Amino acid sequence: MxxxxxxxxxxxxxxxxxxxxxxxxxxxxxSPEWYQQEREAIFKRAWLQVGRVEQIPRTGRYFTxxxxxxxxSIIVVRDGDDVRAFHxxxxxxxxxxVWQDFPNEDTSGTVRQFTCKYHGWRYGLDGSCVFAQQxxxxxxxxxxxxxxxxxxCDVFAGFIFVNFSEQPAQSLREFLGPMLLGVEDxxxxxxxxxxxFRVECRSNWKVFSDAFMEFYHAxxxxxxxxLSPLRAAITQMGYEAPHYQVEGAHGLVTTAGSLHRVxxxxxxxxxxxxxxxxxxxxxxxxxxxxxxxxxxINPGKVDPWGLSSFQFFPNFAILIWEAGWYNTHQFWxxxxxxxxxxxxxxxxxxxxxxxxxGREMAAVSFKEYSLQDANTLEATxxxxxxxxxxxxxxxxxxxxxxxxHKATADWVHEYEHELAKA
Amino acid sequence: MALLPSEFANLExxxxxxxxxxxxxxxxxxxxxxxxxxxxxxDAIIPEVGEAIAYCDKFPLDEMPDxxxxxxxxxxxxxxxxxxxxxxxxxxxxxxxxxxxxxxxEPLP
Numbered sequence: 001m002x003x004x005x006x007x008x009x010x011x012x013x014x015x016x017x018x019x020x021x022x023x024x025x026x027x028x029x030x031s032p033e034w035y036q037q038e039r040e041a042i043f044k045r046a047w048l049q050v051g052r053v054e055q056i057p058r059t060g061r062y063f064t065x066x067x068x069x070x071x072x073s074i075i076v077v078r079d080g081d082d083v084r085a086f087h088x089x090x091x092x093x094x095x096x097x098v099w100q101d102f103p104n105e106d107t108s109g110t111v112r113q114f115t116c117k118y119h120g121w122r123y124g125l126d127g128s129c130v131f132a133q134q135x136x137x138x139x140x141x142x143x144x145x146x147x148x149x150x151x152x153c154d155v156f157a158g159f160i161f162v163n164f165s166e167q168p169a170q171s172l173r174e175f176l177g178p179m180l181l182g183v184e185d186x187x188x189x190x191x192x193x194x195x196x197f198r199v200e201c202r203s204n205w206k207v208f209s210d211a212f213m214e215f216y217h218a219x220x221x222x223x224x225x226x227l228s229p230l231r232a233a234i235t236q237m238g239y240e241a242p243h244y245q246v247e248g249a250h251g252l253v254t255t256a257g258s259l260h261r262v263x264x265x266x267x268x269x270x271x272x273x274x275x276x277x278x279x280x281x282x283x284x285x286x287x288x289x290x291x292x293x294x295x296x297i298n299p300g301k302v303d304p305w306g307l308s309s310f311q312f313f314p315n316f317a318i319l320i321w322e323a324g325w326y327n328t329h330q331f332w333x334x335x336x337x338x339x340x341x342x343x344x345x346x347x348x349x350x351x352x353x354x355x356x357x358g359r360e361m362a363a364v365s366f367k368e369y370s371l372q373d374a375n376t377l378e379a380t381x382x383x384x385x386x387x388x389x390x391x392x393x394x395x396x397x398x399x400x401x402x403x404x405h406k407a408t409a410d411w412v413h414e415y416e417h418e419l420a421k422a
Numbered sequence: 423m424a425l426l427p428s429e430f431a432n433l434e435x436x437x438x439x440x441x442x443x444x445x446x447x448x449x450x451x452x453x454x455x456x457x458x459x460x461x462x463x464x465d466a467i468i469p470e471v472g473e474a475i476a477y478c479d480k481f482p483l484d485e486m487p488d489x490x491x492x493x494x495x496x497x498x499x500x501x502x503x504x505x506x507x508x509x510x511x512x513x514x515x516x517x518x519x520x521x522x523x524x525x526x527x528e529p530l531p
Binding site for chain 1: 445449468471472475476478479481483486490494497498500501502504505508509510514515516517518519520521522523524525526527528529531
C-alpha cells in the first residue's frame with residue numbers, strides 16, 4: 001500500500017509513458033565503445049557545472065578543471081563582472097598552460113596574466129595573447145590570431161557552467177528548463193561554509209549517479225547509520241518518495257520532512273552524539289534562517305517537506321534540505337568504468353562554535369554514508385561487468401534512474417542522427 | 423603547558439593525541455586506533471560535551487584562544503569517533519574498506 005498518492009496513471013513511471021516499465025539493459029555502463037560515444041555526444045555538447053562564483057571572487061582569481069570526459073583541461077577566471085573559460089593550452093606549442101607541480105592536477109590562484117611555463121608566452125584574462133617571447137623570430141606572427149581557445153561559459157545561480165560545443169544548441173537557461181530554473185532564487189551565494197570531498201571510484205559514472213537518484217537503497221545500505229533497535233523497522237518500512245518529477249533529461253525527487261525530524265523522536269532512538277551536537281544524518285537540527293524559499297524548491301508542494309534533490313543532466317545534482325543547508329554531487333567519468341566523485345556540503349557561515357560542531361557532525365555523516373555508497377557501487381560495477389545478466393528490473397522509486405539512462409541513450413542517438421545527416 | 427582550558431583539565435590526557443586541526447588527521451587517527459581507545463575518548467567527553475561547546479561559544483570563531491581551539495578540535499574528534507563507538511564497533515563503516523572519501527577543504531577552526 002503506497003504511503004503517498006501516485007499520479008493518476010498509477011505510478012510515477014507510467015506518468016511519463018516515454019519511459020516504459022520493462023527491464024533495462026546496463027550494457028551502457030560496461031561498454032568502452034559506448035563511453036566513447038557518450039564523451040562526444042554528451043560531455044562535448046551538454047552544459048557542465050564546473051564550480052561556484054565564490055571560488056573566484058576577484059578579478060584575476062582562477063581555477064583549472066580537468067575534464068577527462070571531454071579530453072581537456074579548462075581555466076575558469078574572473079575578469080571584472082565576467083567569468084570566462086578557456087582551454088588550458090598554450091597556443092605556441094600546446095603546453096598545458098596553467099598547472100603547479102603536477103601537470104595532471106587541478107590548481108587555483110590569482111594572476112594578472114597567464115604565463116606559459118615553457119616559452120613564456122603570456123595571455124590576458126580575456127584570453128588574448130599579449131606577449132610572445134622573441135616575437136621577431138617568428139614568421140608573420142600576429143598575436144591577435146593566437147588567443148586562448150575560449151569555451152562557452154555561463155553562470156546560473158552562482159554555479160558556473162561550460163559547454164564544449166562550437167555553438168551550443170541551447171542557451172544554458174534553455175538547457176536547464178523551468179524545473180531547474182526554479183531553484184535560482186535560493187540563497188546559494190550566502191552559503192559559503194563549504195566542506196569539500198572527492199573520491200576516485202571504480203564504477204561507471206552512471207552506475208554511481210544511479211545511487212544518488214533513488215533512496216530505495218537507503219533503508220538497506222545506510223540502515224546502520226541508525227541505532228540498532230530501529231534498524232529492522234526502517235528496512236521493513238522501505239522508502240517511498242512523495243514526489244518525483246521528470247523534465248527532459250533532468251529529474252527531481254522530494255522526500256518528506258517527517259523522516260528527517262530526528263528531534264521529534266524518542267531520545268532512546270537517537271544517537272547520543274547527535275543529541276550532544278544537535279545534528280546528524282540530515283544536518284543540523286537548528287534550522288538556518290534563509291528567509292522565504294522560492295516555491296521552485298518544492299514544486300510538488302510536499303508538506304512536511306524534507307529534501308529536494310535536483311538532478312542536472314548529465315552529471316550534477318543539488319540537494320536542498322529543510323534545515324537550511326545544501327549539498328552537491330558531481331560524477332566525472334574518467335573511463336567507462338571509473339569516475340571521480342566530488343561532493344560539497346554548504347551552509348551559511350557559522351556564527352559560533354556550536355554551529356560549527358553541528359556542521360562537522362553533518363559533514364562526517366555525509367562521509368560515512370558516501371563511503372557505503374562508493375564501495376557498494378564498485379561491487380555493482382563488478383557484477384554488471386560479469387555480463388551474466390543483461391536485463392534488470394527497475395521499480396517506481398527508481399524512475400529517475402530509468403529516465404537518466406534513457407536520456408543518455410537519447411543524447412547519443414540524437415548526436416549519431418545529426419552526424420548521419422551532416 | 424596545558425593544551426586545554428583549566429576547566430577541562432580532566433580531558434588533558436586526550437588532547438595531545440586527539441586535538442587535531444583537520445578532518446584528514448582525525449580520520450587517520452580513527453582508523454589507526456583501537457575501539458577501546460576511542461571508547462575512552464568518547465566516554466570522557468560525552469558527559470561534558472555540552473559545557474565544552476558552551477565554553478567555545480564564548481569566543482568569536484576567528485578570535486578563539488589556542489586552548490579553546492584545542493577544545494573545539496577535541497569535540498570534532500569526539501564527533502569523528504562517535505560513529506565507530508555508537509554504530510560500527512569497528513573503525514570504518516562495514517564493507518567500506520575498498521574505498522576512500524577524502525575531505526579536501528573545510529572551514530577552520
